Amino acid sequence: MRVLIVGTGAIGGFYGALLARAGAEVAVVCRSDYEVVKSCGIRIQSPLGQWTFRPQAVYRRAGEVSVSPDYVVVCTKVLPQIDRAALIREAVGERTAIVLIQNGVEIENELAAAFPNRELISGLAFVCVSRTAPGQIRHQAYGGLKFGVFPSGISPRVEALCQAFERAGVKAEATSDIVAARWGKCVWNAAFNPLSVLSGGLTTDWLLTQEGLIRAVMAEVCAIAAALGHPLPEDVIEQNIASTRRMPPYQTSMLLDFEAGRPLETEAILGNAVRAAQRAGVSVPHLESLYALMKLRELAAQSRL
Structure with a gap:
């Protein structure tokens, strides 16, 4: 090979x-x-x-x-x-x-x-x-x-x-069904990646103190996937929360990129999800808020360059 x-x-x-x-x-x-x-x-x-x-x-x-x-x-x-x-x-x-x-x-x-x-x-x-x-x-x-x-x-x-x-x-x-698998991974990424940046650099264990918000974001991703014809397992949110509790305190890839001054995958993770929701007619207020806040965070970082 x-x-x-x-x-x-x-x-x-x-x-x-x-x-x-x-x-x-x-x-x-x-x-x-x-x-x-x-x-x-x-x-x-x-x-x-x-x-x-x-x-x-x-x-x-x-x-x-x-x-x-x-x-x-x-x-x-x-x-x-x-x-x-x-x-x-x-x-x-x-x-x-x-x-x-x-x-x-x-x-x-x-x-x-x-x-x-x-x-x-x-x-x-x-x-x-x-x-x-x-x-x-x-x-x-x-x-x-x-x-x-x-x-x-x-x-x-x-x-x-x-x-x-x-x-x-x-x-x-x-x-x-790799498309469903992608939405399944987005359940975690859409919550923890932007929140790690917006929180000022907290690791996953600290982010879990806001479990209600995390679950709300995850539920919106699940709703988009279902509307697009790729329903996720009923326990996908519980599995993601449980696996995050088991992992060591972790700095997400988006946080590491942000702290190093590198471009962020905001569009791939959040922007694409929000646009898919708009096409499917799914209400995603938490995702939309995270997306807007991340775009503002990026603008603030660029203004300091």
């Missing part, structure tokens, strides 16, 4: 390292950490062990790849200013499957339109992991994955990808 990881931050570095552990040939496209990763690899600290992931090749851009991979795995942030299709186009061959391990809802259409004749595998990571320094990744908890063909179905390539991750020691599930 030949894999190219595009976006070698916390998610890309961690899951690329796991695929390499499973025996895949893993190369990476690395921008900000290029020199460190090329010379020293990526150091992983995890309950699964501590090791250094040394990619088969390290590139500055996908166009440097000489042989098209079996899978191009996109792990960049989903931001309006990032043209994901352009980032990977030169590496995508006739038999390349495109894999997204990214946050947000309704994020696949851009890639589906750009590569109509390629298999598009949408994926979700349920993990507490962060990049602590150039070439340094800390995995704290969880790590499970879900994959499915977009817009629906399970293919042999999805199954092979899941099997590779299973060999590396993490649970990887194939699902025929």
Whole structure:
């Protein structure tokens, strides 16, 4: 299995390292950490062990790849200013499957339109992991994955990808309704990511002191999913609350990006959800408030630059 990881931050570095552990040939496209990763690899600290992931090749851009991979795995942030299709186009061959391990809802259409004749595998990571320094990744908890063909179905390539991750020691599930799975993950993301920023930097354990608000946001996400024809399990909110209580105090990815002055995935996580609700005629006052407050928070941060 030949894999190219595009976006070698916390998610890309961690899951690329796991695929390499499973025996895949893993190369990476690395921008900000290029020199460190090329010379020293990526150091992983995890309950699964501590090791250094040394990619088969390290590139500055996908166009440097000489042989098209079996899978191009996109792990960049989903931001309006990032043209994901352009980032990977030169590496995508006739038999390349495109894999997204990214946050947000309704994020696949851009890639589906750009590569109509390629298999598009949408994926979700349920993990507490962060990049602590150039070439340094800390995995704290969880790590499970879900994959499915977009817009629906399970293919042999999805199954092979899941099997590779299973060999590396993490649970990887194939699902025929990856769109529902995305809304399922948004139940957590839409609540905890923006609240971690708006609260001034609180970790998940402190955010749970406002459980009523969190549950209200989660219920609105469930209502959108149901209106779009992807109803979520009745216990999805209870499961998310319980799993958050079990995890160590965690700074969300959005909070880490905010504190580092990086762009935020506000549109992918909140904006897309609010727009979907408007199309479906679903009332989501809590989501709309969080979205507006996050846009104001971003404006305030930009005004200080």
